[in-house]
Amino acid sequence: MPPDRRRPAPPSSLAARSVTGRTPPVAARAVALVAAAWRDLVGLLVPVACGGCGQPDVAWCAPCAVTLHGTAVRRDHAAGRLDLLDGRTLLPVWAPAVYVGPVRHAVSAWKDGGRADLDRPFVSAVRRAGATAAVHLLAGSHAPPVVPDVLVVPVPSTARARRRRGRAPADVLAAAVAAGLRDGGVPAARACVLRRSAGPDLAGLTARARGAALVGRVRVRRGPGLHGRRVVLADDVLTTGATLAACHAALVAAGAVVLGAVALAATPAPAGATPPDVARTDQPADRAAPEAG
Numbered sequence: 054m055p056p057d058r059r060r061p062a063p064p065s066s067l068a069a070r071s072v073t074g075r076t077p078p079v080a081a082r083a084v085a086l087v088a089a090a091w092r093d094l095v096g097l098l099v100p101v102a103c104g105g106c107g108q109p110d111v112a113w114c115a116p117c118a119v120t121l122h123g124t125a126v127r128r129d130h131a132a133g134r135l136d137l138l139d140g141r142t143l144l145p146v147w148a149p150a151v152y153v154g155p156v157r158h159a160v161s162a163w164k165d166g167g168r169a170d171l172d173r174p175f176v177s178a179v180r181r182a183g184a185t186a187a188v189h190l191l192a193g194s195h196a197p198p199v200v201p202d203v204l205v206v207p208v209p210s211t212a213r214a215r216r217r218r219g220r221a222p223a224d225v226l227a228a229a230v231a232a233g234l235r236d237g238g239v240p241a242a243r244a245c246v247l248r249r250s251a252g253p254d255l256a257g258l259t260a261r262a263r264g265a266a267l268v269g270r271v272r273v274r275r276g277p278g279l280h281g282r283r284v285v286l287a288d289d290v291l292t293t294g295a296t297l298a299a300c301h302a303a304l305v306a307a308g309a310v311v312l313g314a315v316a317l318a319a320t321p322a323p324a325g326a327t328p329p330d331v332a333r334t335d336q337p338a339d340r341a342a343p344e345a346g
């Protein structure tokens with residue numbers, strides 16, 4: 054049963070715009086603050102319900118919590134845009150959950166329903182997934198050097214999505230993935246080095262259409278060079294892999310080495326499309342990942 058007590062969206066209509074349609078940075082920060090205050094206010098006024106099943110008076114009930122308790126496994130083989138068509142994928146992606154049922158409802162409520170109170174279970178789940186990824190990165194041929202740190206790069210949202218939500222959910226997950234990598238012995242820090250320009254909504258598009266819609270829209274921000282830096286991407290949901298592929302391309306073009314990605318959840322594999330040993334076991338990254346960079 055989907056949660057039926059969705060919270061009101063933050064007042065994104067307050068966004069101040071110049072005549073060019075761009076929001077000035079100071080105004081954008083003000084809008085983010087107002088949106089955050091709005092979320093806090095709504096949290097006080099609207100009774101809480103489980104983000105997964107709608108059970109009253111609990112943000113995330115015990116039965117729904119079980120859906121995030123599994124070990125993170127490789128889920129990249131089910132993402133069409135990551136398939137290199139020779140049995141390998143563009144990069145390994147570890148995710149603890151399948152994007153169905155309570156997880157799907159909760160992620161939607163978390164991203165677009167103002168349910169920042171779900172940070173805790175999601176952060177905890179991707180932190181453990183980061184630790185799992187660390188084990189495989191250290192075991193594989195991509196073993197990162199102790200110095201410098203691995204950069205955990207969140208998949209970027211458009212500025213418009215950030216304003217609407219008051220924050221970027223993937224940034225929250227990236228900090229947790231970095232913590233998980235450190236738990237697993239890999240020095241890591243979050244680095245928001247990618248940006249994404251506005252484009253069509255990807256929801257509902259086919260894998261190929263998503264890829265086409267993202268061409269040229271994900272870029273590396275100006276700042277310290279990424280040449281030779283090792284990167285792990287962080288995202289909320291792995292669907293076709295088109296977004297991760299676009300991020301991978303931008304990072305590799307800047308000279309970075311993309312070791313893999315961690316997501317909170319992945320859409321279910323099409324029936325018969327995923328080798329069972331990939332879906333149910335964790336394989337070292339170097340078994341399937343090509344040399345990055």
Ligand SMILES: [Zn+2]
Nearest residue numbers: 103106114117
């Ligand atoms: Zn529940």
